[in-house]
Amino acid sequence: MTIQETGTARPAGRPRSEKAERAIIEATLDLIGEGMGVSELSIEAIASKAGVGKTTIYRRWSNKEDLVVDALATLKAPMPRLRGTSxxxxxxxxxxxxxxxxxxxxxxxxxxxxxxxxxxxxxxxxxxxxxxxxxxxxxxxxxxxxxxxxxxxxxxxxxxxxxxxxxxxxxxxxxxxxxxxxxxxxxxxxxxxxxxxxxx
Amino acid sequence: MTIQETGTARPAGRPRSEKAERAIIEATLDLIGEGMGVSELSIEAIASKAGVGKTTIYRRWSNKEDLVVDALATLKAPMPRLRGTSxxxxxxxxxxxxxxxxxxxxxxxxxxxxxxxxxxxxxxxxxxxxxxxxxxxxxxxxxxxxxxxxxxxxxxxxxxxxxxxxxxxxxxxxxxxxxxxxxxxxxxxxxxxxxxxxxx
DNA sequence: CCGATACGCAACGGTCCCGTTTCGTAAACC
DNA sequence: GGTTTACGAAACGGGACCGTTGCGTATCGG
Known part of the structure; x- marks a missing residue:
């Protein structure tokens, strides 16, 4: 209980790499943005593009649809400030x-x-x-x-x-x-x- | 030169079935109409839906894109008679x-x-x-x-x-x-x- | 009937991807 | 150091589809 004890007990072992997680989602969005349909997306292509092993993907998402859902959830509509004049x-x-x-x-x-x-x-x-x-x-x-x-x-x-x-x-x-x-x-x-x- | 000699010499052997050809194109359009993208179309699925052997498809089209081109070429825009009043x-x-x-x-x-x-x-x-x-x-x-x-x-x-x-x-x-x-x-x-x- | 071609069907080897497992290494905790 | 978990890489058996081939049958002209 030295530091970093915010109530949620930190699990033992090496923590998951947030960098890998981001890379996976980025790769997914890139492929979709290139015009690839969801059914054509392959886990192997995502892993390759993200520079990640397939294991690292399957550890986080149990299937492709879950991954795509999470990836799309990171997309936020850019909301410009409307001046409201007219x-x-x-x-x-x-x-x-x-x-x-x-x-x-x-x-x-x-x-x-x-x-x-x-x-x-x-x-x-x-x-x-x-x-x-x-x-x-x-x-x-x-x-x-x-x-x-x-x-x-x-x-x-x-x-x-x-x-x-x-x-x-x-x-x-x-x-x-x-x-x-x-x-x-x-x-x-x-x-x-x-x-x-x-x-x- | 009894009958049916219109200049284009009829090749020997059994003629190709126009019914099969239509069935293939119909099946292709049906699958596309169901929302299937071109890259997801499979020759085997088309053959199966058309009740036709793969051979019969490959005899006519050398690849999927040629088939889709021909299938789409049969789609004509329905052109209503415009009354032209207003x-x-x-x-x-x-x-x-x-x-x-x-x-x-x-x-x-x-x-x-x-x-x-x-x-x-x-x-x-x-x-x-x-x-x-x-x-x-x-x-x-x-x-x-x-x-x-x-x-x-x-x-x-x-x-x-x-x-x-x-x-x-x-x-x-x-x-x-x-x-x-x-x-x-x-x-x-x-x-x-x-x-x-x-x-x- | 005979030769030629098309047919549907089944099988082939090859490629891609699946989801899982194994392996050696890396990074956190005690 | 020892334990535990994550990592990337590679390999696995399995399935879908590829494009091709061989088979027995059907359908044309002669």
């Missing part, structure tokens, strides 16, 4: 986060998983939605609801429909838009187009 | 086709492939885009351009942005909207929301 500005900020994320392989995990594995891994999706998708959705929803309340958006606007138009348009550009990087002003143009509508 | 009506018809297709496993191939395998199979994607995606896009683009010309849509509207808002919103509802079947009036509501915009 709904238009806040929407641009939120959608521009989507644009920026679409470029980083790491952040691409979110969209890759959300789009592809929706049906097959219900347990995984449930956690993943709660952790990574819901915060993004909630932020967008809050801005839209605030806009309705303040009169900046139509009083009869269906909130879900507003979310669909805004983030759907970003999604469309990401996957099917003109090739290459997304234009820097894409978020602004999407917001303005959605706000003013297609009709004259 | 842009709004035509947009609703086009988007409602998307809604209807989202339910049928067979037609889900288009979206599943288009969303998931974009990067990894460039040769496949090129053909697939040309055959199955482009016609849909062209139809939507034509309607939007007609609307701009007729004054039913804003003169300064970016056509790509219009397509993104409309089909992006449908896509969003398909993947992330409230669970269950898409509402029967979804296309109409999306079109009206996009036309009038979010602002008052």
């Amino acid at each position: 709904v238009r500005d806040d929407l641009i900020v939120l959608l521009d986060v989507m644009r920026a994320e679409a470029g980083q392989p790491r952040s691409r995990c979110v969209m890759n998983i959300a789009m592809s594995e929706a049906d097959r891994y219900p347990r995984l999706m449930e956690r993943f939605m709660k952790r990574a998708v819901e915060p993004r959705r909630a932020a967008l929803r809050a801005v839209i609801e605030r806009g309705i309340a303040s009169g900046e958006l139509r009083a009869d606007l269906d909130v879900d429909m507003g979310m669909a138009l805004l983030s759907g348009a970003m999604l469309w550009h990401t996957k099917w838009g003109p090739e290459g990087e997304l234009a820097a002003d894409l978020a602004e143009r999407v917001v303005d187009a959605a706000l003013s509508g297609l009709a004259p | 842009v709004r009506d035509d947009l609703i018809v086009l988007l409602d086709v998307m809604r209807a297709e989202a339910g049928q496993p067979r037609s889900r191939c288009v979206m599943n492939i288009a969303m998931s395998e974009a990067d990894r199979y460039p040769r496949l994607m090129e053909r697939f885009m040309k055959r199955a995606v482009e016609p849909r896009r062209a139809a939507l683009r034509a309607v939007i351009e007609r609307g701009i010309a007729s004054g039913e849509l804003r003169a300064d509207l970016d056509v790509d942005m219009g397509m993104a808002l409309l089909s992006g919103a449908m896509l969003w509802h398909t993947k992330w909207g409230p669970e269950g079947e898409l509402a029967a009036d979804l296309a109409e509501r999306v079109v009206d929301a996009a036309l009038s915009g979010l602002a008052p």
Whole structure:
């Protein structure tokens, strides 16, 4: 009882390497971000990429799905400070986060998983939605609801429909838009187009 | 030279079974429609589902990608007759086709492939885009351009942005909207929301 | 009937990955 | 030093699928 006795009795023997744990999760996210589906992920590939023995993985997670769940749980939605001055500005900020994320392989995990594995891994999706998708959705929803309340958006606007138009348009550009990087002003143009509508 | 001599000399021996060929392609599309990615497709699973020997597949296609290319080539975009009375009506018809297709496993191939395998199979994607995606896009683009010309849509509207808002919103509802079947009036509501915009 | 080709089926050796075990070494505690 | 647990590496038997081959049968033209 010299030091480091915080009540939880430290187990005997060599402690588990946190570095290895991080490397495993990083490798998992990297592979997913490269476009690999969950079913194509192999423990051996993760171990190899992480520079780790398979034993070290199986000691921590009993199967692939548990590992992926934990890996995805470390993904947090980057929550920008919304200035709250105008709904238009806040929407641009939120959608521009989507644009920026679409470029980083790491952040691409979110969209890759959300789009592809929706049906097959219900347990995984449930956690993943709660952790990574819901915060993004909630932020967008809050801005839209605030806009309705303040009169900046139509009083009869269906909130879900507003979310669909805004983030759907970003999604469309990401996957099917003109090739290459997304234009820097894409978020602004999407917001303005959605706000003013297609009709004259 | 009794009958059936159309210049292409009929090769000797038993002819290849067109029924088997159709069954193979059907099985391939079924598996893709069930959410199976191209890399998870196995020749053995296709053969089994089609009630066919592997030999019969390898006799026709030398690898999986060729088979998938041919299978996807049989997918044609269902092209509804557009009445052309109003842009709004035509947009609703086009988007409602998307809604209807989202339910049928067979037609889900288009979206599943288009969303998931974009990067990894460039040769496949090129053909697939040309055959199955482009016609849909062209139809939507034509309607939007007609609307701009007729004054039913804003003169300064970016056509790509219009397509993104409309089909992006449908896509969003398909993947992330409230669970269950898409509402029967979804296309109409999306079109009206996009036309009038979010602002008052 | 005969030759030729396609068919479904089963088997082959090869590769990848599984999940487990063994081994020698490393890092914490007493 | 001694005990205990974790580590990376290697090997295991097992399963899925690969692409190929051989087999007996079916279906065409001549």
